Amino acid sequence: MEGADLIRPLNKTTLSEEVIKIILNKIRKGQWRPGDKIPGEVSLAESFQLSRNSLREALKFLELSGILHSRAGKGTFLTEDVLKSLHRMELIETLKNDSTLIELIETRLTIEPQLAYFAAERMSPENIKKLENSLEKSKKAIEDNTYTTMMGWEFHKFIGEAADNKILSNLLISITEELKDSRFTYAHDIISSEALLKEIEDHEIILEYIKNKEAKKVKNYIYDHINNRLNWLKKQVKK
Amino acid sequence: MEGADLIRPLNKTTLSEEVIKIILNKIRKGQWRPGDKIPGEVSLAESFQLSRNSLREALKFLELSGILHSRAGKGTFLTEDVLKSLHRMELIETLKNDSTLIELIETRLTIEPQLAYFAAERMSPENIKKLENSLEKSKKAIEDNTYTTMMGWEFHKFIGEAADNKILSNLLISITEELKDSRFTYAHDIISSEALLKEIEDHEIILEYIKNKEAKKVKNYIYDHINNRLNWLKKQVKK
């Protein structure tokens, strides 16, 4: 009965969530190390003072997160690359809870120009068609007054796909989804018809660069574009 | 009894993992939508033909992943931002299982130069001291023949920290951890004493740029550095 490990409804989270925190801390502190065998479920449930069901919910989560692996008849072990999995979890936690608007746009500033660079190098005829169609659709939608910001985003997503790098394109998608969050609505551009036309114009220029395989030019163009918005935003924050 | 949902030990994964896949597919197909209430645990366990305990392991994982949220007395619901959580999961899956060596280095190529750019702009005296100490330590270690690749990595990690962007620095850490994986050992540079000295020399140049707040120069320098290695690697792969 290790008093330090006892958990009880202090806060409002569930028991399994508390156990997860405790186990992660044990790992971070180095008390449990990669490859280590951890105590059996019955013993753990006893020392944490909860049922085996609740404990198993925690262990299952940690297993699916790449922290632990269990083998019937053998026991439960820390994986050899716990640290890798921990870092992945921290990346996700940062994206989910800790990221500021500035950081998110800085991340776009970092990856979107390079994605366009790769896209310009690797663009296939089919992908060019996709971009052209997306742009046409946006133009028509503006005329019909049915344009949504989703259409503009589609253009960037196609560029990400054409760049043929799953890590970067998935990151861009996550960043963009995060930026749609209500936390940040205060910063949404006012979508004046003027701004819309500017966006379409931008996309036309970008598409032209990509079609001509002018990788460096499109990279610089997008960088400057996002950087302008970023600097404008930083001024607003200072006020 | 919906036959399509029945799961049985076809493969070797656990029951809860099968349920997770089924639920995620329902969401991807749009059968369940953001904010929807899903059937109760008893009912779900019945239609999936498993116990409530095993089902709960699946639900708990999905809850901690930001896909679902449960309220005692009310029920279990898809979160409003399921899609955001799904994309985060896909980013992790890509990092974990799908990423190639080329993609990982392309990602470094994309973020590390910009991190150094931010670091040069934002470097504090204390952070400069950290970098100087890290470099000194590496130099001494080379003389003593006790140098490890970890020491070289420390220098880059400090730059990441100084850049003051948690998303990018956490991503860089994850990427680097992934590159340490045994999958990629075949591509590890042969650490000749010549290569070591070159690395130290690089770091000295980088540190000098950062101290002088020459953000653009350090960015270009690192970009070219990684790009050279990337192009070399692409040639090796072609052979």
Add this chain to the structure above:
DNA sequence: GCAGATTTGTGCGTATGTATC
């Protein structure tokens, strides 16, 4: 406010398959 129904949260007992000695 109260009683009853519903639903998640938690606990306990037990059976089974697997690995080790």
Add this chain to the structure above:
DNA sequence: TGATACATACGCACAAATCTG
């Protein structure tokens, strides 16, 4: 061949939160 330890899975019971009338 046991005997033991362990994870996997099931079933039942009850507590706590929530909704309805």
